Amino acid sequence: MADPKGFMTTPRQDWPRRPVEERARDWDEVHVPGALLPIISKQADRCMDCGIPFCHDACPLGNLIPEWNDLVSREDWRAAADRLHATNNFPEFTGRLCPAPCEAGCVLAINQPAVTIKNVECAIADRAWEEGFAPPRPPERLSGKxxxxxxxxxxxxxxxxxxxxxxxxxxxxxxxxxxxxxxxxxxxxxxxxxxxxxxxxxxxxxxxxxxxxxxxxxxxxxxxxxxxxxxxxxxxxxxxAWRDLPVPGRELTGIHQAMEYLPLANRVREGDLETSPLSAAGKHVVIVGGGDTGADCLGTAVREGAASVTQLDIYALPDAVRDEDTEPWPTYPMRVYRLSAAHEEARDLRTAPVADADARLFAASTLRFDGDARGHVRSLHLTEVDARRSPVEGTGRTLPADLVLLALGFxxxxxxxxxxxxxxxxxxxxxxxxxxxxxxxxxxxxxxxxxxxxxxxxxxxxxxxxxxxxxxxxxxxxxxxxxxxxxxxxxxxxxx
CATH class of the missing domain: 3.50.50.60 (FAD/NAD(P)-binding domain)
Structure with missing residues (x-):
């Protein structure tokens, strides 16, 4: 614990994102390159080195979080990389893609913003590659199996x-x-x-x-x-095996699974395709499903130049803080309002003028799709639902929809x-x-x-x-x- 008062004197500071107008025009990572290392040692100082580090239990990998936080605060990057790789083969993946249940279990999170564990992890992983701390480790001998x-x-x-x-x-x-x-x-x-x-x-x-x-x-x-x-x-x-949406009009063309849409956009980035055959360019897009896959579709559609993008979430708009009665610390709170990079982009660019918040319509359930004479989807009919997912009378509305993406899980x-x-x-x-x-x-x-x-x-x-x-x-x-x-x-x- 390099600074015993770090959690009291240093506020949480996250890896800053690039301006929305800039990043929405390219496919590079959303964070400001090089902006993490100058802040991360002080952020690691906020770790309290708890007697019982619940972040260990919150992370299924059993990451030695207080240990590598202390090493980063002292800028001992080689030792930090060794500690991190002792429990995680691919920390640069989790440091970018994991929703960080470890931070939800951080003891500091009881009454303050949690330690930026995910950012520290990413900084260690990136520094390890830069400094050559992650060499191949071939076996000394083969087993014959x-x-x-x-x-x-x-x-x-x-x-x-x-x-x-x-x-x-x-x-x-x-x-x-x-x-x-x-x-x-x-x-x-x-x-x-x-x-x-x-x-x-x-x-x-x-x-x-x-x-x-x-x-x-x-x-x-x-x-x-x-x-x-x-x-x-x-x-x-x-x-x-993706889940489908069996409602009237599902057979119309222009309605696709998220995992039909996202791989094509990625293949454009790989150079396999010039343009995606399912590109959202110029289309009114509706994403059915409020999870991370839906948010990935949202950010992709924004970058492809959609005319509008709206995401439907069947759950009600969550609170900004966890409900201690239903999701107490140190569990991971599922129903907390989070603003992903894609949602921030959609909010600032006003992609969905009908949305409750950012690009999302909450407590929204799809009733049916309507199409044109050629059998292509043109609109989505929805209704507001209550906590039991029953339709609320008089809340029906219609959204224009030239492309519908189903992100309902697997x-x-x-x-x-x-x-x-x-x-x-x-x-x-x-x-x-x-x-x-x-x-x-x-x-x-x-x-x-x-x-x-x-x-x-x-x-x-x-x-x-x-x-x-x-x-x-x-x-x-x-x-x-x-x-x-x-x-x-x-x-x-x-x-x-």
Whole structure:
């Protein structure tokens, strides 16, 4: 604890964002380049070095937050990078993409703004790359065992890196043409530029991990062949089976899933396409769904030059502070008003003049879509709902809609490739892959981790799952393991 009074003398200061008018015209990350390091040491000084650091429990990775806060306050960046990488394979991902449940569990947050843990983490990770503190760590010797990891999202990458470093020969299979999963094609570049992903992939290749892209296991390679070829198989395919909206007019053209829309915009940034066939340019856009995926669609549509963008959230407008009765500290408050970069842009640019706040209409439920003579959507009819999601009489309204994006979440792994059925996997009632206390499925040698088994969750849980399943596979292959297992398959976030 470098400054015992830091939390009393230093106010919270976040990484500043670039001006809205500037950043909405490009796809670069929204924060001011180079503006984090000058402020981060004093921000790390605000850490109280609590006797019981609840931030540890709030983060499923078990990040050693007070330790690396103290090291950053002393500007010992190498030691801070070592502490951070001891529990997190990809801190530059979480430092940009995680909603920071650790900050919700910060003891200082009981009566003050929390420590900027996420910003400190990002600063350490970026400094580690700049100073060469994150070199490849190939194993000293090979075990002679082989592992296939199916899926290259954060779970699959974390599992693959841990198993490779343990000495196993690992191949990662990805059905898309580039590895990265949703971090590649689902997350817009303005939230995380792909250079961060590419840098980690190169590190993993240098350590010995192999990548097999454009390969859908179950379709291009049969499940039985995978089991024969490898000593263990890890299923980290994610939860990509999206939820739909069965209302009248759903069959109209111009209504698409968010994960049909976002990958095309990302492919434009990758140079695969000149323009997206689903571009929002000049269109009235309505996004159905109030979560992070909807906000990603919002920021993308703004940058594509939409005529208007409105986001519908079925929940009521939340308060600015947590409700201590229903979501007490140190749990993560789901119903708190947050202004993401995309919402800030939509508010300042006035993309949705009918919105309650920024670009969102709260307590709004879609009733139906109407289209033109060619069968293309032209309007969305909605109503206000009460706390039980029942329509409130007399609150109906109509929004112009040339492009509707459904961001309603995901129910489990996509089964179109046939992998689940070929393996004969047991499934949970909610559509996820069943597994035992050791991450093992009902099929010998086959393990499941991440959203495919846990259900849709946060990137920190995905990485924690990858690290934990790697320990389970290592134990299965060798009889014991020294790899860390931060969580169990049935652990859940802190709740009331």
């Amino acid at each position: 082989t592992v296939a990891v199916i899926g290259s999202g954060p779970t699959g990458l974390a599992a693959a890196q841990q198993l490779t470093r343990a000495g196993h020969t690992v191949a990662v299979y990805e059905r898309d043409d580039r590895p990265g999963g949703l971090m590649r094609y689902g997350i817009p570049a303005f939230k995380m530029e792909k250079r961060h992903l590419e840098r980690r992939l190169e590190q993993m290749r240098a350590e010995g991990t192999k990548f097999r892209t454009s390969t859908a296991v179950g379709r291009d390679i049969g499940a039985d062949e995978m089991r024969t070829r490898y000593d263990a198989v890890v299923l980290a395919t994610g939860a990509t 129910s489990g792994p996509d089964r179109e490739d046939g992998l689940v059925d070929q393996l004969g996997l047991e499934m949970e009632s909610r559509g996820t892959i069943a597994r035992d206390s050791g991450f093992a499925t009902n099929v010998p040698g086959v393990f499941a981790a991440g959203d495919a088994a846990r259900g849709q969750s946060l990137i920190v849980w995905a990485i924690a799952e990858g690290r934990a399943v790697a320990a389970a596979v290592d134990r299965h292959l060798t009889g014991s393991s020294r790899l860390p297992a931060p969580i169990g398959p049935h652990d859940r976030p802190m709740a009331v």
